[in-house]
Amino acid sequence: MLVNLISGDRPRSAILTVLLLGVLVCLAFAPFLFPGVRALDTAATICVFILLVASYDLLLGYTGIVSFAHTMFFGFGAYGVALASIHMERGWDALFVGTLAGALAAAVVAFVIGLFSLRVRAIFFAMITLAVASAVAVLVSQLFQLTGGEDGLTYQIPRELTPAFRLGEVFGVRINGRILNYYLVFFTCLALFLVLLRIVNSPFGSVLEAIRENDFRAEAIGYRVVAYRTAASCLSAAMAALAGSLYAIWLRYVGPDTTLSFEIMLDVLLMVVIGGMGTMYGAVLGAVIFVLAQNYLQNLMGAGAGLTADLPLIPQLLDPNRWLMWLGILFILSVYFFPTGIVGRLRSRK
């Protein structure tokens, strides 16, 4: 049953199993384990990014396609929810329609991009996605009457998902709509992650891996490589859009910085690489480590600087403003020591 749920894709490493279970428990009980608005916000962001990174890994790690349009699809989902919530009445149907429209738009755009570029070489696909993503980012900032431009959009979501909705207390924690909203995000991400895990372990997933390994031979044994690459690209785009919708429901705000920016694209790329390409579990670890570092590295460094205030040089190095430098060092070290990612490293030790 449990093995079936994870599609027979066992972690194949004791440490990895412990880490994954730890992440699962922490996220499942986040509202009770980590009190505070900021902690819950971090937990929800982790959930969304796990899904986003896993959907990107379907392309990069499993199919061997580099795309720079993944945050664009993320944005499609987010803006879908935002626009539907603004232009329809506040309610669940607006969320539903916005989510569906976003995912559909993402799949259609991915299909068109794939049709034009996946026939040719992989590098061409990367360039096209870069161009389309840049064009969309410019469009969103220019069409401010519709998209709110650089300011983004705020909107109302059903009252049941907002802090104003109160349900009572459990274990001394006040249950409000915010916590319901968190569980909506958590369980949807968990379910979609399991769907992705199933897809990569399906016959379809095995063809994607074959294409990554040797597309020439995959074609020669009867798989139409273009069709498979396009399908993978559409699926991955739709999943990214769903992650975007969840993020929009959680934040009650969308803007270029939270969903479309190229910085997020790079973050996603780093999360896949740090976690381990071609393993869905890598997405989990990559996203957890990266989002935690983004949110708490500055605090940690501040504390470190305070503790070492009397020593020379070290407090300057630990200055919270230098957190990006440390993130960079962390990344270089992880790529150097774990070229196959954390999951690859854990699985290779016997």
Place this chain on the structure above:
Amino acid sequence: MTQILLETVDLSVRFGGHMAVDRVSCAFRAGELTAIVGPNGAGKTTYFNLISGQIPAARGKVRLKGEDVTRLGVAERCRRGLGRAFQLTNLFPALSVLENVRLVMQARQRKGFSLFSMASTHLDVTNAALAVLERVRLDGLRDQPVSELSHGNQRKLEVAMLIALDPVVFMFDEPTAGMSVDEAPVVLDLIAELKRETDRTILLVEHKMDVIRTLADRIIVLHNGALAADGEPAAVIASDVVQEAYMGKEIENV
């Protein structure tokens, strides 16, 4: 007369100023093993590439069981029964031996677009793949990544993948290339076994004359891309064309 399974009509392609394959017209019949010989650069592999579709033909036609497949892509031709094993080993290196053959079986059963079932639950696919591995005696190595196999075993797997495909036309491109003296007969025995059992047609590019003499029903000779001889093995081997081609002399009047 037995049925013609594969036919090329005036098949040609040019690389720059050089006719790599020059108006080759040839029919291949059911149950027949045809050896294709010729010096290096004669166009044997290019001829294969034109048949299986890796290179589009500039002129001429490829007909499979009477149907024109010249305009079809590689995957579609393969699905219709043009199976090919490659001269330079061309496998899925990071995947296991079993997974390589399983992928072929899965393609044959058209299950590639099954998204929500686990690949491991399609036992029919896995068992059929295992049966092929047993046949080529690679079942002991089923879980090894292909990149860790010896060259000889990789060649065997190359042959196993073509057998797994169970095509109408088997195309072997120098199946024993680079194999040791002990290993080569294993692969040749497999092809001989295939020939006994099947009513398909087998095309074999091979250099070793002793191999060809024992296996082939017919030999065609390519020289500078053109068909230089075609006939019974004994007659073709004895002919001036082959004697001179393999002695490295210039052929005149072809």
